[in-house]
Amino acid sequence: MAKHHVTTTVNREPVELLCDPSATLLDVLRDELGLIGSKEGCGSGDCGACSVLMDGRLVCACLVLAAEATGHEITTIEGIADGNKLHTLQQQFLEDAALQCGICTPGFIVAAKALLDRNPDPTETEVRFWLAGNLCRCTGYDKIVRAVMNAAAKMREEAVHG
Amino acid sequence: MATVILQTEFARRYTGGQTRLTVAATDYSALIETLEARFPGFEESLQGGMAVAIDGEIYQSPLLEKIGAESEVHFLPPIGGG
């Protein structure tokens, strides 16, 4: 089968590759680009472990064809930190022990970033409904929701005081 | 003399129904030797991997665990977990 030519931007870097027309964005991120932080938990958009941002919009990379990435900006978990300086959300997940096994963590952090980019001061209910597309089987969500709320508070503080 | 207490079902099969036995032994291994002598086949019955409780403490692979004069000994299935 003829390969499809994809030109896109991943984590602010230009990317050009050839892929099978049926390849998902997740396949390409993981297998072609070595960005293994996006995980496949279901392949059907139900678990959110492959959450990435497409032009700032939260999507499941398993439900997007790689071909559809052409001309768009993709942000994965690998693009959330600034070099080795963790994003406030990442730091807060660590401080609040918001992960156990860690398989769902990249997806939650990407999804939470998409939320806070839109709504810097979400209520607990808003956090819970926004994250309802991300499954975690270890934590019961308590510490994840707290970490997102706490990170939001710190980011609001940072925004005010620089 | 230590007291060995067996589940009824186990006793029916291996000790002719006796559920409470008194045994003079100072460690687990000696206890099993004594029971085997008294009830041939007893030792084999534990081959499925039975655990032992000595005075409330559970040992999953017992051999030389100490047994006191007043000790209570129970056999139970091995316990795993999730």
Next chain:
Amino acid sequence: MGNEQDALNLVNEQVEYKWVGTRPIRPDGADKVTGRATFGADIDLPGMLTGVVIRSPHAHARIISIDTSAAAALPGVLGIVTGADLPELPNEIAAGGEAPINFRSVSENAIARRKALYDGHAVAAVAATSVEIAHEAAALIKVNYEVLPHVINVLDAMAEDAPVLHDDLITKGLEPAPTKASNIAGKVEFAMGDIEKGFAESDVIIERSYTTEAVHQGYIEPHAVVASVAADGMVNIWCSSQGQFMVREFCAKLLGMDIGRIRVTPAEIGGGFGGKTTVYLEPLAVVLAQKSGRPVRMVMTRGEVMRATGPTSGTHVHVKLGAKRDGTFVAGEMVLKYQAGAYPGSPAFLGGMTGFSCYELPNAKAVCWDVVSNRPKCAAYRAPGAPMASFGVESAIDELAQTLGMDPLELRLKNAAKEGTATIYGPKFLKIGYLETLLAAKAHPHWSAPLGPNQGRGIASGFWFNVGGPSSASVHVNEDGSVSVVTGNPDIGGSRASMAIMAAEVLGMDLSKVKPLIGDTGQIAYSFLTGGSRVTFATGMAVCDAAKDVVRQLRTRAAKMWKVTPEDVEWRDGSAFCTKVEEGKERAPLTLAAIAHGAARTGGPISGNVSINAAGAGPGFGTHICDVEVDPETGATRVIRYTAIQDVGRAIHPSYVEGQLQGGAVQGIGWALNEEYVYDANGRLQNTGFLDYRMPVASDLPMIDTVLVEVPNPGHPYGVRGVGEVPIVPPLAAVANAVSHAVGLRLTSLPISPPKLLAAIDGAKAAG
């Protein structure tokens, strides 16, 4: 009350530590929040092939033939495996790690031989140069099946005329032994006292049957493995599992290899909950790697995970509970029928051993039936077997409290097991903290908070033995005085953090200078798997012992440097202090770094290596309070408040201990309200994805409040009790009791899904 007084004496035993009980950032955290941590499916080797499994579409079928010729001829296909490629193993219970295992069953479950026994049973696998070619090849493998009648449910499977799965399965535990094969694999009984006398003396008897459905562990990471075989036959396996030593041993058994020819490197594990305590893909990947001469990666889809791995048993549990008018329990009886799946080995016996164990019950009996049917072979799931039995018993206790007009918490307090209470499985409890959890529940504001319309509150308790077993640890002092702690247990929920904390505490050193690592099977001595809530307890004990040995060596080295005896050296706060006073000799304390730096001169590197078989795992008890609100129009139930209380012995890292309680509670809530395996008339699983197998999501839940009660376990240096199993035991009944109070009807069948609850409400209305 006497019981309350006893309890207060126990909880006063508090000791302050420098690191134990603090909440540092976990050592593996940064990799896990940046996507760098390497899980099973993330491993990538040069020249790696993709392996896929061909699975039975039938619930029960004889495999007449498998024609692989067309697939083998496809360019890019480099290996095919069928059941014929694995050795036939004897049908016997063999020692396996610590638990006895029938490896023939494990082998046949990994790849079917004469019969496929459930929808999703592996029958062949193929390795190819691309995933597309592998799938194309899989479609070309022709399996000729003779479809047989099937049986799915436990009571149907026990019927006289049920289709029989195994023609050589003779029920164990019956006298005389049956002469005919059946689906009843075994019966086990536990008993104490005289239940007939007990029930005769009872003023009130509650008797009901309770049912639960099969539920999956639901880890988010599907099973994944990479296998590579060198030209000399040496096997390397990288995979996500609860134990690299388990994978090594099981693969050796299933493939007829020496353990020494297999090396297993543990990947990070994306959840297990008991479901990754056996092998599925691993032996197939090894055979494919042997045949192709190339590394092979196999990763399950979610559908494969649901159809062919896990779950835990669906059950039918009959409970009879008798009490005096003042609430004193007199007699209890349970008959437990558990689905084992396609091969024997349900946790029915563990249900029988745990169901009544929270209570003083002088007369008790549990009859446990292990039953096979055309479902995937069940795997361990957090406190295996206990939640279902506990659901029955704790529901019956709630109903007994209603009948007697007593507070259900007071009824539990009155009958609570404590030190010296005899268990149905024999031994008497040593030091336990069940009462303390009840007292904490009583004191918690949740217990007395007001409820609104359509709301109800439930309480339930749970018990798990906890286990120890073989564990190894190495503590290496590096040249600069930093320390590496190597253990052999995959870190599922933050155990690296607890290993580092315990080592730093023993050594009296800065926690940031302790690096915990997880060794492969060639780097550390045998350790039993991560499961049964054993790692912080047993492996933690090995770490403490290894660190203590290092302290002993450090004192000896300091003594050499000072030319005194080790008895003259005291170790505290990470430094050696000389206690010998000699005229004109100033001996400034020697730091760990100073001793490490000069280690070559005092005898070489400093390292402690310890292997133990840990006994003394203190039993765990928990009590949960749950508030629900039911929508009477739809039958939908919402958990609006939840408090999980547990005796944790001592929390090494309290955040991760709380996390265990919260996660276990939510898994139990899912079990109670949503989750179930649904089969069609042909025995095919209907809900193989997360959309239809509905696990709780963030918007379903409130915060899960936790109370860590600390009644230190005398069997561990820091008082640790295992904590992971217990929290899944109480929620089933806590939720069901809450719903029962909200709607004024006793719910005895899980899950309490909206249609089921609505039917019950409507039925009660119709009955007037």
